[in-house]
Amino acid sequence: IMKRGEPGTPIQFGDVAHVLRKNIEQIYGDEPSVDGAPLAEGEVSSMTDGTAFLGLYQYFKKYGPVYKLLFGPKSFIVLSDPTIIKHVLKTNNVAYDKGLLAEILEPIMGKGLIPADNETWKVRRRAIVPAFHQQWLEHMVSLFGECSDVLMRKLEGLAASKTDVDMENLFCSVSLDIIGKAVFNYPFDSVTKESPVIQAVYSVLKEAEHRSVTPLPYWNLPLANIFVPRLRKFKADLKIINDVLDELIEKARISRVESDLEDLERRNYEKVGDASLLRFLVDLRGEDTSNKQLRDDLMTMLIAGHETTAAVLTWALFEISQKPDVRSKLQAEVDRVLGDRIPTLEDIKAMQLVRFSVAESLRMYPEPPLLIRRALEDHSLPKGTAGFEARIIRGCDIFISIYNLHRDPDLWPNPNSFDPERYLRPFINKEKYPEWAGFDPAQVTGLYPNEIASDFAMLPFGGGARKCVGDQFATLEATVTLAMLLRRFDFDFVGKPEDVGMFTGATIHTRNGLRMTPRRRTPSPSPVAAAVDRELQGLGA
Numbered sequence: 001i002m003k004r005g006e007p008g009t010p011i012q013f014g015d016v017a018h019v020l021r022k023n024i025e026q027i028y029g030d031e032p033s034v035d036g037a038p039l040a041e042g043e044v045s046s047m048t049d050g051t052a053f054l055g056l057y058q059y060f061k062k063y064g065p066v067y068k069l070l071f072g073p074k075s076f077i078v079l080s081d082p083t084i085i086k087h088v089l090k091t092n093n094v095a096y097d098k099g100l101l102a103e104i105l106e107p108i109m110g111k112g113l114i115p116a117d118n119e120t121w122k123v124r125r126r127a128i129v130p131a132f133h134q135q136w137l138e139h140m141v142s143l144f145g146e147c148s149d150v151l152m153r154k155l156e157g158l159a160a161s162k163t164d165v166d167m168e169n170l171f172c173s174v175s176l177d178i179i180g181k182a183v184f185n186y187p188f189d190s191v192t193k194e195s196p197v198i199q200a201v202y203s204v205l206k207e208a209e210h211r212s213v214t215p216l217p218y219w220n221l222p223l224a225n226i227f228v229p230r231l232r233k234f235k236a237d238l239k240i241i242n243d244v245l246d247e248l249i250e251k252a253r254i255s256r257v258e259s260d261l262e263d264l265e266r267r268n269y270e271k272v273g274d275a276s277l278l279r280f281l282v283d284l285r286g287e288d289t290s291n292k293q294l295r296d297d298l299m300t301m302l303i304a305g306h307e308t309t310a311a312v313l314t315w316a317l318f319e320i321s322q323k324p325d326v327r328s329k330l331q332a333e334v335d336r337v338l339g340d341r342i343p344t345l346e347d348i349k350a351m352q353l354v355r356f357s358v359a360e361s362l363r364m365y366p367e368p369p370l371l372i373r374r375a376l377e378d379h380s381l382p383k384g385t386a387g388f389e390a391r392i393i394r395g396c397d398i399f400i401s402i403y404n405l406h407r408d409p410d411l412w413p414n415p416n417s418f419d420p421e422r423y424l425r426p427f428i429n430k431e432k433y434p435e436w437a438g439f440d441p442a443q444v445t446g447l448y449p450n451e452i453a454s455d456f457a458m459l460p461f462g463g464g465a466r467k468c469v470g471d472q473f474a475t476l477e478a479t480v481t482l483a484m485l486l487r488r489f490d491f492d493f494v495g496k497p498e499d500v501g502m503f504t505g506a507t508i509h510t511r512n513g514l515r516m517t518p519r520r521r522t523p524s525p526s527p528v529a530a531a532v533d534r535e536l537q538g539l540g541a
């Protein structure tokens, strides 16, 4: 049973034992380190208080871009260099699976794309990616606007009564409403009401976060599901959501309408009553997919695409509200392009600064701040700026610190400053990063800067084969909501910005909520509105 498994196959007990033995030999037996990585030691309070990514940043400054962390018997190699990370995520991605992350998420997402083993992943990725095609995304832009408009109306009321509110909560609600409609045509309507299903979604998310920061997987212990109240509740919440998803899948299967099918095939979304991803997956690709697999896919997208987008908006508003100069420029752009209409794709294209603010929020507060991998074979990493080629052994757990990458002053000058205009300026640092191609605005081919233009120094959606499938969806969504918000409101902090704090599980949340008071602003009129005004005045109206 102590035999190590074949390269590329799932990790076995023998592989785990081998990694453990090597660590013990290094620490207690004075054997040379098998990987060559320095051992990070020192103050570890942030490792357990919900800000582990900040602790890993301190270690990065002290130990460099490749170091080893030990938590009791477990060890992690932490990576923070763009060239090395590119190797893991893209060039040699077949040498890894999702390891620990898959173990945590499997009870919730089953064989959905995020935790899926490489075999299942290949089949489902091929089925799901085409669903996020250009015409569908364009169609979604109007859904983003409609759902954000409900939020605007709620804020109008709060502004009129000068009532403060937790904006983080509201952003979670609006992104839940959007993902529910977009993925399986379910009206959560959580901006305006509460329901047991909404409560269940939040509780399951909380449990997933709790598991991602709990070192001992007590939920796997025999009978724990029956005797631990927290786990009983988790099971009950999961059942509530699964029942809803099962019903929606069943309904979608029996209500295939031939005319809708034609329109779906021709991508005439304006004519289709229900243009959700579920319809696409069932109607056009669903014949040989089991209901359980579809449910795992939907659950994965519900969880992956909800709090992440809410966090982008939360941190964008947090930063913009502290930078009057940036806010004025953004509002001038929104006033000029948008007037008071709900944004179209063309408007989004014209609002570069709003788009780059979404990107800047993702750079400063990447969601999740760490990516997790487990090596499936023995191999060496490129040297990058580490100065040595780390030897990765099969079974070794890896943390890719996106937070470290995005806050590295040698990759991003003034990394702690919210500066959406940085994406207009090229930056290269051959002295510190000779193998890194730099950031080049001319290489931003889509609407948002990404890993291509930054040669893997910017990875808000990961990179390589397992890159996020919802990247465009999420960035367009956040741009619509942010633009509508800035057009109508200014926000005052309740208390000080420093009170907001950070806390992380899967995403970076605030520690104490983002409590703000919305104030209705009087926007400068749009060029169209101004022209109409002038004409009316000329007519003596």
Ligand code: HEM
Pocket: 113, 114, 125, 183, 300, 301, 304, 305, 306, 308, 309, 312, 362, 366, 367, 368, 371, 372, 459, 460, 461, 462, 463, 465, 466, 467, 468, 469, 470, 471, 473, 474, 475
């Ligand atoms: C994967 C971030 C929104 C669905 C990922 C990954 C990241 C990420 C970093 C890569 C994980 C890894 O390599 O381990 C984000 C952020 C979002 C967002 C920051 C919002 C701002 C969405 C949305 C959806 C979605 C809206 C779906 C509607 C997925 C899926 C995967 C994924 C299915 C797994 C892809 C695969 O393994 O093939 N996301 N995501 N995400 N995301 Fe997103």
